[in-house]
Amino acid sequence: MTLAADAIEVRYDTRLAVRASSFVLAPGELVALVGPNGAGKSTLLRALAGLLDHGGTVAWCGQALARLDRRERARTIAYLPQNPPVHWPLLARELVDLARLPHRAYGARPSAADTDAVTAAMRETDSLELATRGVGRLSAGERARVLLARALAVQAPVLLVDEPIAMLDPYHQLDVMNVLRAYVGGDGENGPRLVVAVLHDLGLAARFCTRALLMNDGAIVQDGPPQIALGATAIRDHYRVEPLISNHAGEPVIVPWRRLDSESRCPAAAVRPLD
């Protein structure tokens, strides 16, 4: 069971947003998709989710996703966009239940499995007490947790999430990373699963993820364990910042410390000497 991307390419008009990206991801991995703004992370994630026309192929268990039946694919890959819209103020629980649409036939009542999946996902994301509140009345953080629960409740073997912690306070950021890690581990009925998360927090990416894909300018420039893929040189080269890298209790700490402005990287910008 692997998710294999072969030579993925996405073109916006004439610009290549994602170029020749190939990798094989397996269940049990929590993959951080990182890179500076505009690197193509979200575009690559959307291509993996089958939301974009793209060159190359994405295959799950050797089968091209493009050939899978739409519902089958929806059960295989769950996707959570960055800050998705919620157009009607449904109750939180009913919003999470939308995740079960690919699991039931037209007009069918929610099955026991549906109810269990919804409850479990809401418990995981600490949003069970919000179940009977309207989504319109939730805070940004509460809303983000409910939407994450929606993505988890699909119970797909592959979960793609775009900046799941961008709107959250530190407590809930840690919480979401833990939830994603638990999701990768699987539960009693489901074996290990694959999560790919677009992240901007390099420290959390390094601590929680088992692998990091670093993108810059549409290409994957680093792929490997976070310790290596997010090393000081890679961060300097691709983020143009000087990182502070350390260790605490056996876990990596990465703090972006200072901008690096150099003539070769951004000729148009005001040049400041390195100190």
Next chain:
Amino acid sequence: MQAAPPQRDLALIAGLGALLCLAATASLFVGRGGDGPTFGFGGPEIGAMIFAEIRLPRTLLALLVGGTLGLCGAALQGLLRNPLAEPGLLGAASGGALGAVVVFYFGLATATSVLLPAGAVLGSVLALAALYGLAGRRGDFLTIVLAGIAINALAAALTSLALNFAPSPYAALEILFWMLGSLADRSLTHVYLALPLMVMGWLLVAVSGRGLDALTLGEDTAKSLGFDPRRTQWLVIGGTALAVGAAVAVTGVVGFVGLVVPHLLRRAVGHHPSRLLLPSFLGGAVLVTLADCAIRLMPPGPELKLGVVTALLGAPFFLHLVMRPQQGGAA
């Protein structure tokens, strides 16, 4: 915990169903003669005729047209994810009216009774196809509404053109009166003509229900849940064109029902787009049937047109919707 949603919906649907039975019964018993309202059927022989030729078609059409407008309004609001959408806003009704007027204008309405509804349906389909061509790709609400306004204006202008060049003042008056929307003097033939198209439209719209639910979370999420937003869009727009076109063909333009009814019922179904469809159908049927009864109960004089009544009631309601700050929905 509250009652499970399906049970709450069942109560609502049963309630609306009962109300509909009452309204339909009332509509079968109320008539209108030269001296204003009449009740019952008169003698047994003439009674059977009044029942079969006047009251029954009128009541059935009120149900069908009202249900169609309610259902399509709910579906369009779900599709555009905005409570201000309505078949009339998007040009479906005015396009249908134009199609019918063209048939009138060329004097084809008398030739065969199939042409009038065919013209109206074609007009509706063309109007919504134009809307889709203008705004479908971007699909944001503002573009769609602006495109709808443009199409409405164009259809109205072409309708005026037809009136302008009408062969005789009498023909112009006929067109004008027909456009006001009325259920008077319709026969079962009208029912037979409209019903198949309406049922086809209803089915298309009903099939889109789950897609509408998925669209609550935006197009990307809907796609990732296995729904094709384009397919949902075409189901709703095609179904609306067929059903509303058929409704316009037999009654003329009856506005605002598709706006008001889903809005009144939305809270009761917890804002769920698919669960709003059936109640909106029933609610629309109740509203139009009652409005049509009320018209027959008016004091003697020229009969009020149904479209005039719904617009008189609906326009202030629409204004109220627009002026009121949006609640929670889009967060």
